[in-house]
Amino acid sequence: MRIPTAPLVRCTLVLGLLLGPAACGEPTDSKVTIMVPWSGAEFQAFYAVVQAFERSHPGIDVEPQVTRALTQQLDAAVAADAEPDLAVLPSVGAIAKYQQEGALRKLDVDTADYAQPFRGLGMHRTNHTTKDAKDGQGTKETTETQGSQGSQKGDGGGDGESTDDVYAIPVKADVKSLVWYDATATPKPPADWAALRSRHYTWCLGLESGPTSGWPGADWIADLLLAEKGVQAYTAWASGNAHWDKGPVHGAWTMWGDLVAGARGDAAKTGFRAAVKNMPACSLSHGTLSAMGFDAAQVKKRRYLYVSPPGNTLQVSADFVGKFTGNASADEFIAYLASTPAQRMWVNRPGFALSADRQVAVEDYDDAVQGEIAGMLHTSAYTLCFSAADAMDPDVSAAFYRAVLEYADGAAEGPLLKALDKVQAALGSARSTSPPLCGTP
Numbered sequence: 123m124r125i126p127t128a129p130l131v132r133c134t135l136v137l138g139l140l141l142g143p144a145a146c147g148e149p150t151d152s153k154v155t156i157m158v159p160w161s162g163a164e165f166q167a168f169y170a171v172v173q174a175f176e177r178s179h180p181g182i183d184v185e186p187q188v189t190r191a192l193t194q195q196l197d198a199a200v201a202a203d204a205e206p207d208l209a210v211l212p213s214v215g216a217i218a219k220y221q222q223e224g225a226l227r228k229l230d231v232d233t234a235d236y237a238q239p240f241r242g243l244g245m246h247r248t249n250h251t252t253k254d255a256k257d258g259q260g261t262k263e264t265t266e267t268q269g270s271q272g273s274q275k276g277d278g279g280g281d282g283e284s285t286d287d288v289y290a291i292p293v294k295a296d297v298k299s300l301v302w303y304d305a306t307a308t309p310k311p312p313a314d315w316a317a318l319r320s321r322h323y324t325w326c327l328g329l330e331s332g333p334t335s336g337w338p339g340a341d342w343i344a345d346l347l348l349a350e351k352g353v354q355a356y357t358a359w360a361s362g363n364a365h366w367d368k369g370p371v372h373g374a375w376t377m378w379g380d381l382v383a384g385a386r387g388d389a390a391k392t393g394f395r396a397a398v399k400n401m402p403a404c405s406l407s408h409g410t411l412s413a414m415g416f417d418a419a420q421v422k423k424r425r426y427l428y429v430s431p432p433g434n435t436l437q438v439s440a441d442f443v444g445k446f447t448g449n450a451s452a453d454e455f456i457a458y459l460a461s462t463p464a465q466r467m468w469v470n471r472p473g474f475a476l477s478a479d480r481q482v483a484v485e486d487y488d489d490a491v492q493g494e495i496a497g498m499l500h501t502s503a504y505t506l507c508f509s510a511a512d513a514m515d516p517d518v519s520a521a522f523y524r525a526v527l528e529y530a531d532g533a534a535e536g537p538l539l540k541a542l543d544k545v546q547a548a549l550g551s552a553r554s555t556s557p558p559l560c561g562t563p
Contacts, residue, residue: 158186175458435506
């Protein structure tokens with residue numbers, strides 16, 4: 123009889139260790155794949171949380187799959203039945219899309235500590251078969267619709283009254299309704315859209331952003347409509363129940379055109395952050411702190427400050443994480459991402475992330491400016507609304523972004539808005555079931 127060599131003995135032992143848990147009926151999933159769109163500081167912040175999770179969960183390895191074309195790659199993976207365990211979903215519209223396709227799985231995560239409308243991302247249940255139903259968990263049915271305030275049970279409370287199924291968690295949030303300026307060169311601007319328009323400030327306007335070019339203008343138009351006409355008009359538009367070429371939408375569009383008239387020039391071909399870098403040669407910029415690209419040390423020294431338009435509404439956004447497979451280790455990781463300790467860690471890494479978890483207090487932020495903005499997510503003084511474009515049918519959003527670019531290049535708004543009405547009519551109204559668009563913390 124041949125005596126096995128030492129290398130062969132070692133291989134046999136390793137193979138036995140690998141197969142042992144499976145033979146005993148124990149879970150073998152020790153790798154978690156997650157598709158993410160982040161790079162630079164945003165990815166560094168996320169990866170710091172990944173490393174902390176791996177240290178506290180030995181035996182589970184998290185494998186990020188980084189892509190700048192996340193929507194396209196995730197669509198292809200879902201179609202090929204080759205989904206990652208988890209994926210970042212950039213909008214409430216994406217959550218609705220994958221949930222209604224049966225691709226997303228329910229999450230056993232308590233979101234009671236999250237502010238509305240972030241806590242309301244428990245999707246309204248539908249009566250079609252999802253992957254959860256195939257796993258024997260069954261489904262239930264309700265008739266709530268997108269933007270329904272009635273679905274946000276317990277607004278202003280933290281007792282977790284909502285019984286909707288949770289299909290995504292917000293891992294980092296943003297406030298979009300902010301106007302930024304360099305305090306060393308520009309006096310504090312008025313927190314009023316009409317005054318900002320009449321004083322002819324120079325805007326740092328860049329609309330180029332890869333496959334989603336045009337979104338900075340879309341956010342601005344949404345902000346103007348929300349501030350001037352309120353939640354009802356805003357949700358009607360986002361839900362596909364309002365005309366583009368007349369009424370509040372047309373008014374917001376032309377108001378934006380007047381506001382940035384002097385900056386439209388090369389805006390369609392100028393990157394968003396490239397435009398901001400021209401400050402203080404240009405006076406003001408609009409959007410989230412995380413998008414500005416400001417030097418963190420200068421923000422901490424309060425060189426860059428903001429004003430938010432008056433009123434009781436704010437446009438917000440978030441990056442969410444959803445689950446696509448039955449990997450039990452993915453459940454552990456997504457629960458960790460949603461936990462208060464992980465959220466506290468994330469917001470103090472590069473990238474200026476905010477947390478919608480109300481247990482992450484203003485005082486938990488190392489940067490006071492960042493913490494002040496986060497405080498807006500935790501007060502009942504505001505109604506928070508997700509971006510209208512994010513809730514629209516993706517083809518409507520894409521047409522919206524293209525129209526913004528054409529308008530910046532000099533096209534008249536009339537034909538553009540009539541064309542958007544035709545696109546919307548052809549695609550029908552927004553999905554009948556979706557996370558709530560607006561809510562009060």
